Amino acid sequence: MNGWDLIAAARQRVLNKALDDVGSIYHVEKTYKLEILKIPITADAKIDIKAPNIKVRPGGGTKVDVIFPMSGQIAVEGLFTKNFDNASAIVTTDLLMVESALQPENDNTYYDFIVNLKEGFIVDFKTEGTPKELEILVGIVKNMLKDLSDNKTYKLATIKMPKELKEHKALVPHLAKYSFIEDPKDMDNSVLAILMLSNSTKEGSMAIDNLLLPDGSDSGLLISNDIFMNQIVKPALIDGLKEKAKDKSEVASKISTKIEKGLNIIYNTGDIKIKEKHNPWISNLESKIDNGQFYAYLKVKANVTFMDIHISTWVKDWYEFYIEDDEIKMKQTKEEKDKHTSVEWWKWLIAAVLGPLYLIIFAIIVAAISTHVPSLGGSFADIAKQTVQWPNQKYVKLSDVTSPGDIIISTELGF
Structure with a gap:
């Protein structure tokens, strides 16, 4: 497990189903005043932004493409007006780990891994137009997505950690990072892995060279042999x-x-x-x-x-x-x-x-x-159900458990 104590994993297809279940269309109707290509721009936007899909980038790592389907109209004063039904904004970004606004238990702090639309992201806009028109549209869409991040959060995972580590809790994570792992043969098989330390203090390697989950399993928790x-x-x-x-x-x-x-x-x-x-x-x-x-x-x-x-x-x-x-x-x-x-x-x-x-x-x-694990409020089986939650998850069921050395508990998620 590359030095990690616990790894929660979910395939790209599962995360996209969860994000689809966010469901709502975000409507933008706003005038933007910007400077793009050293040209002052005034643009009126009437756009519907649908729930995004994620696509793991070639080679995996911490960056991910987030695809926002868009339709509507952008009118740039004095230059052009674009109407489109099937455009896509492709955001290349990382995830932010922030303290969750929802804290259901007093003895744990919950953190969310969310799509970063606030800073440092790259946007590509897929629609028809000249290179100059597309560059202007990209600038407008990037500002539109920053506005979106103030109104909507796209969460990919929630992890719970103890507020204080007065005593060592070997099964409750105290540090978490993430990595996307690409399956070049089937991108939907690609995996988001939440990499956690619970008992160890030294971080493991981020370079994971396998998809972690057994064939036929779309989500699960890996517990190290140690x-x-x-x-x-x-x-x-x-x-x-x-x-x-x-x-x-x-x-x-x-x-x-x-x-x-x-x-x-x-x-x-x-x-x-x-x-x-x-x-x-x-x-x-x-x-x-x-x-x-x-x-x-x-x-x-x-x-x-x-x-x-x-x-x-x-x-x-x-x-x-x-x-x-x-x-x-x-x-x-x-x-x-x-x-x-x-x-x-x-x-x-x-x-x-x-x-x-x-x-x-x-x-x-x-x-x-x-064995009862007081820090998790349940049995060994509950570790797989409680450590990490995925977006809009309504239930989680255990589907399989294998032990090639580490323990792999496969789960079925309901949204």
Whole structure:
């Protein structure tokens, strides 16, 4: 994820549908007095400006073309009068991030990414005319769009951030930037990505070389492998183990994280004694994302002293995420396990002594997914629904979840 903790993404076609739903036609009827080409100009404009579409520029980046369909008349005193039905003003600009006027919650501040029509934008006007006429029209239209920005805001995304970071909120962004990512084969597939830091302090790279979203997904949220494993799974795993451990105070110090091939692996650094008969202990524990699935490995040992035998058992489980009832859930796809003792006849003892222990893996993992996240007011699934809102969004539903390493939660937006 290029060093970002969270990325919210939506395809160009989705953003344009949202902007179309703004719907209203802005009517301009005004006399403009300007100097263009060192010529004093007086122009009477009667123009209807429709809701814009965006078009990601070749190569992507922070600039975007915003296309405003226009119709009506512009009469330039002493020079020409133009009537048009299908003209377009193409604004090449960036986005502004400004504090939202709407603040629905007291413990967060909302910021809007809006189309910048106030400063530093370039305008091209697509209609028929001589080069001189078109240059004059561009000057008039640019002033018209500046007037429009005082009366109407074209918002592409809203993000919520905490007002203060008195404590680290690993799943709530404290910094956001954006980038447009072009799909040269199908421009409607191009993506607006809101790039966020929540736990990290160093900004990631703006150079994103893939479209982020899976085929068939028009919007979604990406959660980095680091955030998922260290801030969602690891705390829940520690809490789950504390319920089984003889000494709760030692659990956290014996659960650590390492990185292999760019992915985080949670593992134990020492034995964890379990409060069960025959004093078993967890000798090996590991969890990670493995080939697109969540993997957990647990090895438990015990010494049955009155029989003078050593018992050990291990289990490896793989789980995949799925969506049901608009929630993220997990199901087991594969299990490998082994049981052995120093005396073959005593295998039946394992079920009695250690059998139930490896079942705690599933309970702990499920807890990781459903853990309440107070700063977001909901569960893990709510991160995808609440972190970023798109314009005129009436609802958001979870449609799919994949885990190629990072977690990708695809969503369906309703406008």
